Amino acid sequence: MTLPLYTPDEDPGPSFLGLLAKLGLRPSQPAEPVDSALVTHGTTVVAIRYRDGVLMAGDRRATSGSLISSRSMEKVFPADSHSGVAISGVAGPAMEMVRLFQLQLEHYEKVEGVPLSLDGKANQLSVMLRENLPAAMQGLAVVPIFAGYDQRSGTGRLFQFDITGGRYEEGDYAAAGSGSLHASTVVKLRHRDDLDGDGVVDVAVEALFQAADEDSATGGPDPLRGIYPVVARITAEGFERLDESEVAERTDAFVTSLGDSYR
Amino acid sequence: MTMPMYVSPEQLMKDRADYARKGISRGRAAVASTYADGVLLCAENPSNTLRKVGEIYDRIAFVGVGKYSEFDQLRIAGVRHADLKGYSFSRDDVDALWLANQYAQILGQYFTHEMKPLEIEMIVAEVGEESASDQLFHLLYDGTVMDTRGFMVIGGEADTIRGRMEEEWGQEMALSAAVSVSVSALAGPDRTLVPDDLEVAVLSRENGRRAFGRLEGGDLAGLLD
Incomplete structure (x- = not known):
């Protein structure tokens, strides 16, 4: 490895x-379709805009076919100091995409001396997805959500993607993964513009609970093992992952509030 | 037929060294020093955009003086190398010594094989887990690498500034004391440097994974008071 001078x-x-x-x-693309029961899939993630910025959350399960391959997978990551990325789809390429995306943002910031704009970051992710399209067609699809605090406009913003690299900015919420339909219905019904930092955690916890209930x-x-969703808030202060104990507390409160109707 | 004029190797090297030294001594100086929480990097630089101090990796930073285009090209190569190494292996495998050696090779190659040597001097700094493992590498225009404890000065009038640092600098200083010692050493007795004349950054153990942080505007003014 010599110094890369050009x-x-x-x-x-x-x-x-x-x-x-x-x-x-860069890795080569698979030549043949990959059996989906042999690869690990990550499932449901959501992002919700609220008063101070945006919240991202993801469940912890990873599956291979009908087997549970991990109970404690993490799907929500910081992309840089003021943005985050959450992944669904095939876990291997998704984790690699997150790692490269984080590096790409940091590399740009170090070489240029200033960070990319939020739109620039979303576009970078879009480019990476487009490059992954041949792999996606062979069964290795990755679908991320990107969200961040836009320091230029002073608001939280969120972006949804598809496997072709399509980039869609959403107003209030976005969801991806197998349980996204159920999760986004809950968020749609519960979302208010004046949601505060605590309220938005409750909405995310309920959305993931209902998604898990149906999908x-x-x-x-999983109180037995102490496994709860990963939840992170992104505000003017930056990306901050919530303590597991705090998420556990909000989840327990929500489950208690369901009362006897679920028994 | 004309014969190429004979120049003794000693003379050739001396001329090249003089050329490089002259270029470097025209520029302003920079100081790197260890303090209680890490490494302080302090350069006299009235420009707010053409930086002399830069982040290389989690715990590694760079300071260059001399010809901007030349050291900036090496800074970017350093960032690329570090990011590649961290991506291929692990973030823990990226270290300043390896980078300093790579820089030394490039500088040495330019010095002996190219039309003109690079007119630059650089520092590669790494902050360790504790102050005893902080590292400072000094790179000369001819590829010489030096490993120094405490502090180092590069650029124009480096010897005078080094003298002033030797009088004032102490181990395990607080950040504010380290900044004022470095800045007054750079300024000398007859001048006062204000934040706009300076580029100051730290590699701090308190900063988490990315130890590099710039001290600018109000923060820097507060430390200089």
Whole structure:
């Protein structure tokens, strides 16, 4: 590994992906369809805009076919100091995409001296998804949500994607993964513009609970093992993951509030 | 037929070294020093956009003086190298020593093989888990690497500034004391440097994974008071 110095016409610029491509380090695409029962899938994630920014949450289950392959997978990650990315779809390429996305943002910031705009970050993720399209067609689909606090406009913003790299900015909430239909219905009914930092956690906890109630690939709260959803808030202060104990408390309160109707 | 003029290797190297030194001494100086929570990087730089101090990786930073385009190209190569190494192996496997050695090779190669040597001097700094493992590497235009404890000065009038640092600097200083010692050493007895004349950054153990942080505007003014 020697120092990567380039002449001006060869220079890959501030893009880490460009650098990897130049060095021939991008992974090759699968030639044959991959059996979906053999690969691990991550399931339901949501993002909700609220008064101070945006919240992201994800359940903890990963499945391979009808088997549970992990009970404690994490699907919500910081992308940089003021944005986050949540993933659903095939876990391997999804985790790799998150790692590269985080690196891409940090690399740009270090080379250029200023971070990318929020739209620029969303576009970068879009480019990565488009590059993954051949793999997605062979069964290795990744569907992320990107959300962040836009320091230029002073609001939380969120983006939904599809496997072709389509990028769709949403107003109030976004969801992805097998339980997303159920989760987004709950968020749609519960969302208010004046939701505060606590209220929005309650909405996310309820959305993931109901998704797990209807979708076998989404994991519900697991008090027996102490496993609860991953929840993170992104505000003017930056990305902050909630303490597991805090999520456990909100979940227990919600489950208690359901009362006898669920017994 | 004209014969190429004979120049002794000693003379050739001396001329090249003089050329590089002259270029470097025209620029303003920079100081890197360890303090209680990490490493302080302090450069005299009236520009707010053409930076001399930069973040390389989680615990590694860079300071360059001399010709901007030359050291900035090496800074970017350093970022690329570090990010690639961290991506290929693990974040823990990226260290300042390896980077300093790579820089030394490039500088040495330019010095002996290219038309002109690079007119730059650089510092590669790494903050450790505790102050005893903080590292400072000093790179000269000819590829010489030096590993120094405490502090180092590069750029124009480095010897004078080093003298002033030796009088004032102490181990395990607080940030505010370290900043004022570095800034007054850079300024000398006859000048006062204000925040707009300076580029100051730290590699702090308190900053979490990305130890690098710039001290600017009000924060810096507060430390200088």
